[in-house]
Amino acid sequence: MRAQRKFGGMPEVQRLRRRLPVKLRQAPLIRQDLSRRSIREQVLLVREGLVQARELAMSLREKYGGHRHRIGNAFASHVTLLRQANAHLVVASMEAIRLAEQIQHAKVELDRLAHHDGLTNLPNRLLLGDRLQQAIELARRRHGQLAVMFIDLDRFKHINDSLGHAVGDQLLQAVARCLVRCVRGSDTVCRQGGDEFILLLPEIEHAEDAAAIAQKILHAMALSHLVEHHALHIGLSIGVSLFPGDGQDAATLLRNADIAMYHAKEAGRNNCTFFEPAMNARAILRQSIEAGLRLALERQEFVLHYQPKIDLASGRLVGAEALVRWRHPQRGLLLPQHFIAIAEECGLIVPLGHWVLRQACEQAQAWRRQGLPPLLMAVNTSPLEFRSAGFLPFLRQTLAETGLGPACLELELTESMLMHDVHASDRLLKAISAMGVKLAIDDFGTGYSSLSYLSQFPIHTLKIDQSFVSQMTGSKDDATIVSAVISMGKSLHKQVIAEGVETLQQCAFLTAHGCDEGQGYYFSQALDAQAFAHLRNQSRFDPAGGR
Structure with a gap:
């Protein structure tokens, strides 16, 4: 121790x-x-x-x-x-x-x-914003230029809806790869979201450089994309803005490129448009129309007018085409060309189309209750409405609730919307025809060159496009097309209607070649329900002299 x-x-x-x-x-x-x-x-x-x-x-x-x-x-x-x-x-x-x-x-x-975008692995909006800001600062110091391209796929939603999202995603990936191959290594290809892409072209010398790249992209995209055994063709609408002329900051350049892209769509799609200052006023008007459309249905601002269809042999009024109008609070009565395309883009075309269909059926029944002779009511159907999941049930419900006989209703469709997905269209058309509703091809001759669908689909009526009718008395080629369509329709046992008839000479030509019906300003413009009812009391039209 x-x-x-x-x-x-x-x-x-x-x-x-x-x-x-x-x-x-x-x-x-x-x-x-x-x-x-x-x-x-x-x-x-x-x-x-x-x-x-x-x-x-x-x-x-x-x-x-x-x-x-x-x-x-x-x-x-x-x-x-x-x-x-x-x-x-x-x-x-x-x-x-x-x-x-x-x-x-x-x-x-x-x-x-x-x-980066999860689907295409391209830079996303966040990375694009950083690169665009840096490119602007560099161009400002060097007194140079840069270009911003806003790209939107034409009718991509139709492919997505008809073939499914898996095919749509693969198509977006194919488009992304194509865009990357078309630009320089110093350029940025960004997926903005959905079917929208943005290209940043820094340090360009002339606007023509951007135009050359845009044309290269359009040519490359003209080739088909093979996706799950589908050979898909997709067009692009391209809008271009330039620094410093079209904007001094990123937000302005992107907005103006977007505006230019919408003008490219309005100009026929699958093309490129450079921004111009006058486009701003139209963009503001477009935004105003879109905002107004969202309230127009609730406020009951839409109204239907009806254009007569005349039997050319007898002069009798045998049908009507329902045409929608918008009683705009500030701009007055607007025709469809001023708002239908916008309604399609902002997703309002389906509820608007449902309203038109029901209103037309109710009006046809109202005329019958007034003791007027029955007629065939024709209603235009948009591609988005036709392919929507609830279209067929809504059609059945509308006929049942309004009491209109199916044989008194005719749906007008375009060639392109039927040929977009032949198998789906065939099933839907046969179901509609089985109900007793008639089907018409609108603007015939302006769509697909293949006519095999005329025997495949249960089509009742062919409508000759007014672009041929308006020129047929002065153009041998258009006259030949019109007479050929009439002859083909007769041989296939289809009704043939000519739209856009405006002169006595046109009416006489159509009558001489055996066209069944005609409609246009020569007979009458589209009328509201009351005026149309008054017109129906008239016993007949004289094809040689109008009313």
């Missing part, structure tokens, strides 16, 4: 013990911080402690040799703990390095996902 007290109280031992780091006297030494720096510091600390422990043991042996056994016992536990701690720290350091690498990889991946 005396020896232990003496050994434990030796000033030299106390001093040497205090030389050990505090952390080494408080084993275990492993901390929870797994950063690389912390682990390395702990390993070095343990190794330094081992060295100091060995030095302490050697020093005590030299000075207090007679107490070697007690010295060994006193420090053995410290050395053992230090060695165990060192082994644990080596394993922990390796695990920490592995975790740190995973964390770093995850950070890189998160950064990529934050700046």
